[in-house]
Amino acid sequence: MALGPRLDIRQSQSLVMTPQLQQAIKLLALSNLEIEAFVAGELEKNPLLESGGGDDGPPPADGIDRELERPTLAAETGASDDLIAQGLGGADSPLDVDHSADTFIDDGPGDRMASALGAGGGGMDAMTGGYGDEAPDFDSFAAPGASLQEHLMDQARAALSGVDLIVAAQLIGQISEAGYLEADLLQTAxxxxxxxxxxxxxxxxxxxxxxxxxxxRSLAECLALQAKEADRYDPCIARLLANLDLLAKGALPQLRRICGVDEEDMADMIRELRGYDPKPGLKFSSDRAAPVTPDLFVRPTAEGWSIEVNSATLPRVLVNRSYYVELATGKQDKNAKAWLADCLASANWLVKALDQRQKTIIKVASEIVRCQEDFFRKGVAHLKPLTLRTVADTIKMHESTVSRVTSNKYLSCPRGQYELKYFFTSGVSNAEGDGSVSAEAVKSHIKTLIMAEEPQAILSDDTLVEMLRARGMDIARRTVAKYREAMGIGSSVQRRRQKALKGKAA
Incomplete structure (x- = not known):
């Protein structure tokens, strides 16, 4: 065989991730609010895209009646994996839309909310957006209050001046959010x-x-300052605050000897301490938990379950095809025509990708509801083990597609609001050994048993294991301890000590 350079022609197949396909995959993992922000950016870049969320406005000033192409919301469901087989999606054929179809009837929770807020007419209901007695809290729209440091500095300016004010500013700047001084006074000096x-x-x-x-600078000093303010700081309280570690351990007899009080006085001092704030600075915290907007609504119906996308947060994108025709018929050079063709192809692909995303979400959510129907009807104790692969195999999708669909998305149902990932839990062996009990269901049973225990009969982990096995859940003691700690529930010794203290302070 001769050695030397030569030219060969080879034919091979490969899967190429086109920019359009990457965009479709990215859209799957976004929530409705993130989709809204993404679409807003696309509307700024593409002149052929228009938002269809508002009411019909007055006719254009130029007198042109521009027909808008609306994305189809077909009743049948499809998989986002089908996008791979659709190529680039650059075809500009319009999507057929049946405006009389049920998919355009605004009867869902999101549509009812939007229609209530936009309804005209007089009366208090119109002013409150259709909420009736449950009007929105207008205080939530007020400007944020002063921070803890600002609040303290206002008092420092009124009480101090000169060098003292500078020292106060240095110390206030090192006070934590909870209200504790984290500075070393010797180092500061x-x-x-x-x-x-x-x-x-x-x-x-x-x-x-x-x-x-x-x-x-410590919890004892914080409580002592509050006791002095309430004129309750005496030698007994001082000794109690100096031995908070014994109070945490529940060593009440030893504390009574140290403080020199009887059982009734000790209970009164503990009750007094419970009324103090161990973290006084948190009332000035500006961090507010952002409300979670559901992406899906699940409601029971006579035929089963109704699943719909929250249209109040899902943007509607329209392709202005008449505007494209108007621009295409004008005088243009080659670069302008290529740019206009790219805008049309991008607009068509975005509309189709959003439509495909909605179908995929509905399809995955429908399978989740079908698998976890007992949860929606009876509660968390009936949650079943479920994996991404199980759902993916049933609806003929890839496991990664299901993972993207269930990321950062929330479902609202009569039992509350849950992240879609919540319904995917590992299984625990039951009495038959088939692993048909969800870990979340086991946690629910453990919490129910502990909440119902009597102060004189605290349940140990071994007792919980026996009670769970009586309910058909074969679980080890270390697993019970792990689930209990994950829920923030203390051991039997800690719970006995806490309930004893609570009984003394009652």
Missing amino acids: HTMGLPLVEVERVLGVIHTFDPTGIGA
């Missing part, structure tokens, strides 16, 4: 070139600020 006694004097002034207990 050395840095500012001041005696330690001067820094401690300024800190004493900060301790008088609102809220009471602010600027404390």
